[in-house]
Amino acid sequence: MTMHIDASSHSIDTPAEANVTWPKWPSHDSGTLKIVSEVLESTRWTISGAYTGQEAYERRFARAFADYCGTLYCTPVTSGTSALTISLLALGVGAGDEVLVPGLTWVACASATCSVGAVPVLVDIDPTSLAMSPQAAEARINARTKAILLVHPYCRTADIDAFLDVSTRHKIPLIEDCSQAHGAMWRGRKVGSFGALGCFSMQQAKVLTSGEGGAVVTSDPVLAEKLEQLRADGRLFSGTPVESRLELVERGAVQGQNFCLTEFQSAILLDRLQHLDQQNTQREACAETLQALFKGDEDFITFLRRDPRNTRCTYYNLVMKVGLEKYFPGCTIDALALAMTEALNVQVSPLYQPMNSFRLYNPLSSPRIKNFSNKLDFEPARYPLPQAESARLYHITLPNWVLLGGADSAHRIATALRALAAQPHKVLAARQAPTADAF
Numbered sequence: 001m002t003m004h005i006d007a008s009s010h011s012i013d014t015p016a017e018a019n020v021t022w023p024k025w026p027s028h029d030s031g032t033l034k035i036v037s038e039v040l041e042s043t044r045w046t047i048s049g050a051y052t053g054q055e056a057y058e059r060r061f062a063r064a065f066a067d068y069c070g071t072l073y074c075t076p077v078t079s080g081t082s083a084l085t086i087s088l089l090a091l092g093v094g095a096g097d098e099v100l101v102p103g104l105t106w107v108a109c110a111s112a113t114c115s116v117g118a119v120p121v122l123v124d125i126d127p128t129s130l131a132m133s134p135q136a137a138e139a140r141i142n143a144r145t146k147a148i149l150l151v152h153p154y155c156r157t158a159d160i161d162a163f164l165d166v167s168t169r170h171k172i173p174l175i176e177d178c179s180q181a182h183g184a185m186w187r188g189r190k191v192g193s194f195g196a197l198g199c200f201s202m203q204q205a206k207v208l209t210s211g212e213g214g215a216v217v218t219s220d221p222v223l224a225e226k227l228e229q230l231r232a233d234g235r236l237f238s239g240t241p242v243e244s245r246l247e248l249v250e251r252g253a254v255q256g257q258n259f260c261l262t263e264f265q266s267a268i269l270l271d272r273l274q275h276l277d278q279q280n281t282q283r284e285a286c287a288e289t290l291q292a293l294f295k296g297d298e299d300f301i302t303f304l305r306r307d308p309r310n311t312r313c314t315y316y317n318l319v320m321k322v323g324l325e326k327y328f329p330g331c332t333i334d335a336l337a338l339a340m341t342e343a344l345n346v347q348v349s350p351l352y353q354p355m356n357s358f359r360l361y362n363p364l365s366s367p368r369i370k371n372f373s374n375k376l377d378f379e380p381a382r383y384p385l386p387q388a389e390s391a392r393l394y395h396i397t398l399p400n401w402v403l404l405g406g407a408d409s410a411h412r413i414a415t416a417l418r419a420l421a422a423q424p425h426k427v428l429a430a431r432q433a434p435t436a437d438a439f
């Protein structure tokens with residue numbers, strides 16, 4: 001069936017999208033199967049097991065990932081949350097300290113900060129990149145500020161030069177949270193290598209994944225040794241492993257906990273890392289095709305501006321800004337995200353709820369801070385985030401794997417958007433209250 005769209009005068013077919021499948025994610029192949037079964041047979045399922053005569057997959061992944069990021073060291077951990085937690089601990093951040101955290105990001109940035117006892121100071125965003133604004137961040141610095149937790153969000157990097165400048169002038173260490181940006185580049189260099197520490201999540205939705213997982217990269221040997229102990233109950237690799245004996249030795253210079261990544265996860269990451277660049281290139285090409293399909297329709301759909309210094313973009317989520325008032329009058333972005341989810345049969349989400357009103361961010365409920373004299377500094381509502389609130393109203397995001405489907409994916413996404421714009425009452429009929437979950 002063919003129909004005509006008044007808004008754009010394009011003629012399109014309405015697809016039977018509900019039956020269409022998207023590229024499988026997470027992806028794996030025979031190499032992944034082989035390496036996982038090697039771990040199964042090896043009798044060493046984690047680094048705290050005995051040395052088998054063969055280098056641990058965790059060590060091999062750490063070396064490969066440090067190399068990939070252009071850093072000297074990498075400490076794999078159980079999750080992005082534990083990467084952030086041990087990074088803050090390695091920098092000596094604790095109770096009474098403040099950490100600058102973006103006002104629009106996943107809750108873990110704020111909750112990990114609370115978990116070491118520090119106050120997350122919520123900072124507003126730059127609406128062009130959706131990343132933390134360097135000016136807004138600098139305005140929040142005081143004598144208690146002990147770290148800047150900079151996220152490279154969705155499909156763009158933050159202004160790294162501006163943050164390095166703030167970090168140097170105020171002598172406050174920068175932690176890059178690259179959980180949404182594995183392989184992204186700034187001036188031809190990989191993200192994660194600019195700050196004192198670079199954190200990654202390898203959770204299922206991320207572009208490099210082992211289901212759950214994480215890593216911290218750094219080129220500072222003192223921080224690296226602390227990170228190693230912080231994640232293995234104070235133990236370190238001996239450097240002189242003996243077969244059938246434990247390889248980790250008890251150092252105990254810092255109070256560690258167990259955040260060790262299993263050998264299964266490390267092996268999966270070692271295997272999938274080989275495909276990351278190629279998949280990133282595929283996603284970037286698909287995003288560019290989609291962008292070209294809306295050229296001339298900037299009042300309908302626009303894409304985040306790309307800073308020329310952001311020399312490689314990684315599409316954890318593709319973000320599109322929608323001319324909601326013109327094309328979907330009376331509709332909320334949540335209703336559009338829901339209608340798109342149904343049309344494409346894949347989760348389409350609005351942006352995160354700004355952190356000062358994020359349902360999942362409830363620091364005052366935590367017993368950790370109940371006796372703190374600065375307890376009220378944790379109150380999310382005391383941090384105004386007007387730019388984050390405004391951005392939340394107009395953007396939708398698509399998950400990384402739809403962009404692995406090439407030009408066909410781009411056409412399906414564009415077609416679905418145009419079909420909905422031709423029948424905005426369909427979107428209105430969808431629920432108007434915020435319901436869709438951003439992830």
Ligand SMILES: *Cc1c(COP(=O)(O)O)cnc(C)c1O
Pocket residue numbers: 078079080081082105106108109151177179180201202203212213214
């Ligand atoms: C996913 C994510 C995290 C948390 O990672 P987990 O592995 O889920 O703990 C932290 N920060 C950002 C920016 C993320 O996207």
